[in-house]
Amino acid sequence: MLLFLKFLLAHILGDFVLQPESWVKDKEKNKIKSQKLYLHIGIQTFLLLFFVQFNVQKYWLGILVIVVSHFIFDALKLQFQQKKTKRAWFVTDQILHVLLLFFATTIYNNFNFSFKEIFTEKTLLFIIAILMVTSVSAVIIKIIITQWNPESKKENDDSLAKAGRYIGILERLFVFVFVVTNHWEAIGFLLAAKSVFRFGDLTSSKDRKLTEYILIGTLLSFGFAILIGVLYRYLATLI
Structure with missing residues (x-):
């Protein structure tokens, strides 16, 4: 090594x-x-x-x-x-x-490599949890909030392509890590930080639906991450 x-x-x-x-x-x-x-x-x-x-x-x-x-x-x-x-x-x-x-x-060191050592119950549980936090949650949230989409894509929209999706994935990963490591106070800090950055969008927009849409998406994202993190911690203790 x-x-x-x-x-x-x-x-x-x-x-x-x-x-x-x-x-x-x-x-x-x-x-x-x-x-x-x-x-x-x-x-x-x-x-x-x-x-x-x-x-x-x-x-x-x-x-x-x-x-x-x-x-x-x-x-x-x-x-x-x-x-x-x-x-x-x-x-x-x-x-x-x-x-x-x-x-x-x-060439110089013999590694005792075995798939059995990698694909343990804890490893598989962790991989499933990460996939649930990232890909699965993204699809579920999209399905839930699509019915309330308050705006269509504008020609002069200067937001980054798929930025919302990546931001959501990253924030759920952060929340998942905070829950698993038992740092619940960091979740509040993350939520406050996101609120500060979103404040400009919400105050500049006269559309109340946009504010509600962003709030629903954020709460669903944090909620899924917390739920998956709690379930992961509980199941990990049983293995």
């Missing part, structure tokens, strides 16, 4: 901390011809060597696997990503990097 953490730290430093935004733009513009791409790979190589104390004789194969795969993944991402698929390529790229770090670690 220690070796994997060293590899992961080197990756985080090289890919995020020590890679300026200007390098990223240069790579996106010039792709595989970008000098910043090779400088980035060079920094990754140095960091890997640094964290294994430059023990090339022992770790050369693992470092070679990481460096070559890192270059291939970055080159493919730069070559094929589009503006619309940039997010998907970033997530895929990072997942592949981490998987290769894990693979390189297995």
